[in-house]
Amino acid sequence: MTHSQSATTTEQNTSRRDVLIVLALLFTAGWATNHFVAMMPVLHDDEHISDAALEGAFAIYAIGLLPGLLTGGGLSDRIGRRPVVLTGATGAALGNLLMLIWHTEPGVFVGRFVVGLGVGLAVSAGTAWSADVGGVRGTVLAGLTLTCGFAIGPFASGLIAQFTDGAALIAPFIVTVVASLAAVAAGFGVSTPRSASPASPAQEDAPLECGDVPAARSDKSLFRALATSLPMSFWVFSAVATSVVTMAGRMTDFSGPWVPGVAAVLALGSGVVSQALARRGSWGPPAGIAGALLAATGFVVVAVGGSDPAPIAFLIASILLGAGYGLCLREGLLDVEEYTPPERRGLATGVYYVGTYLGFGLPLLLRAVEPSVGIVGPLLVIAACAAACALVRAGQIRSGILARH
Numbered sequence: 001m002t003h004s005q006s007a008t009t010t011e012q013n014t015s016r017r018d019v020l021i022v023l024a025l026l027f028t029a030g031w032a033t034n035h036f037v038a039m040m041p042v043l044h045d046d047e048h049i050s051d052a053a054l055e056g057a058f059a060i061y062a063i064g065l066l067p068g069l070l071t072g073g074g075l076s077d078r079i080g081r082r083p084v085v086l087t088g089a090t091g092a093a094l095g096n097l098l099m100l101i102w103h104t105e106p107g108v109f110v111g112r113f114v115v116g117l118g119v120g121l122a123v124s125a126g127t128a129w130s131a132d133v134g135g136v137r138g139t140v141l142a143g144l145t146l147t148c149g150f151a152i153g154p155f156a157s158g159l160i161a162q163f164t165d166g167a168a169l170i171a172p173f174i175v176t177v178v179a180s181l182a183a184v185a186a187g188f189g190v191s192t193p194r195s196a197s198p199a200s201p202a203q204e205d206a207p208l209e210c211g212d213v214p215a216a217r218s219d220k221s222l223f224r225a226l227a228t229s230l231p232m233s234f235w236v237f238s239a240v241a242t243s244v245v246t247m248a249g250r251m252t253d254f255s256g257p258w259v260p261g262v263a264a265v266l267a268l269g270s271g272v273v274s275q276a277l278a279r280r281g282s283w284g285p286p287a288g289i290a291g292a293l294l295a296a297t298g299f300v301v302v303a304v305g306g307s308d309p310a311p312i313a314f315l316i317a318s319i320l321l322g323a324g325y326g327l328c329l330r331e332g333l334l335d336v337e338e339y340t341p342p343e344r345r346g347l348a349t350g351v352y353y354v355g356t357y358l359g360f361g362l363p364l365l366l367r368a369v370e371p372s373v374g375i376v377g378p379l380l381v382i383a384a385c386a387a388a389c390a391l392v393r394a395g396q397i398r399s400g401i402l403a404r405h
């Protein structure tokens with residue numbers, strides 16, 4: 001092997017290692033975020049925190065996210081991805097550490113808010129970082145990895161809480177904090193990419209390479225990126241939260257920390273499968289139409305299930321909502337990657353994720369309006385809005401506004 005070949009091989013290995021570390025940071029961010037759903041029954045039973053307060057803590061996380069998402073991506077465009085992502089991941093660990101040592105109602109609210117701040121920074125800048133080092137494939141893998149973290153976190157914490165007698169309020173938080181800090185430590189070893197420009201979308205299935213950046217497309221604009229991605233963003237975490245919080249919380253035949261964990265695995269596992277099928281089948285932008293319609297159908301199933309859903313309704317709704325989540329997340333991220341100028345990728349990613357994370361407030365909204373208007377009507381309105389976004393995307397495809405290459 002010549003010196004140049006050896007250097008190229010080393011460079012490629014470094015690129016792959018960097019992608020894996022960035023993905024590990026995103027995975028642990030997803031874990032640190034969503035494992036809380038498995039802790040909600042434990043906090044209710046052991047600390048006597050009300051369901052309304054726990055759903056409020058679930059929603060206050062989204063409030064903490066907003067400044068992190070809005071500032072993290074744009075800040076990383078200016079000062080670099082690594083300091084923003086590592087600061088955010090450390091903040092997520094700190095928030096869970098607060099809940100570990102202070103698991104009363106005020107501590108849970110403060111801890112969840114801090115987790116939101118940290119994850120907002122880590123997700124927006126981390127997704128852009130993954131695109132920097134891995135091109136379009138990095139963008140797709142970022143969405144898949146976050147989904148896996150969201151799914152595995154509550155499932156693992158639910159199992160740990162279920163089978164660690166006397167330590168259900170301690171062990172899950174310890175595991176989460178340690179995993180987050182381990183990823184942060186690895187993140188210090190990621191090299192700075194030579195270029196922040198994205199790879200061609202045609203490279204989605206190609207091996208990861210370093211360098212080889214094509215010329216920027218002339219039709220890139222922040223407005224176009226957000227006009228195509230934001231209609232998808234609203235059906236990402238609203239779908240998951242409806243399954244994991246609203247639907248799981250209404251199950252009366254089953255209870256315990258494993259129930260929301262199972263809901264997370266069903267919904268987010270379906271999200272992983274739907275993203276993989278869309279990638280393998282090269283579905284393209286119409287996958288977003290399918291995603292919004294799947295989410296709409298899932299909301300209808302939740303509405304029909306009412307206040308005491310049957311297990312089969314729980315199963316069907318979780319799968320439908322999860323599949324919709326996966327397709328909407330994937331298509332929105334690809335829209336951002338395709339149409340955003342490279343120097344504004346972090347900002348666009350952050351704005352897109354603001355739209356997605358607003359969905360975490362949906363369970364609290366449904367609980368607030370239920371005494372006056374019930375749950376069926378609001379869910380049907382939400383389903384109609386999701387269907388309307390599917391029509392918007394269809395119109396964008398027909399008009400040529402949305403035509404990824």
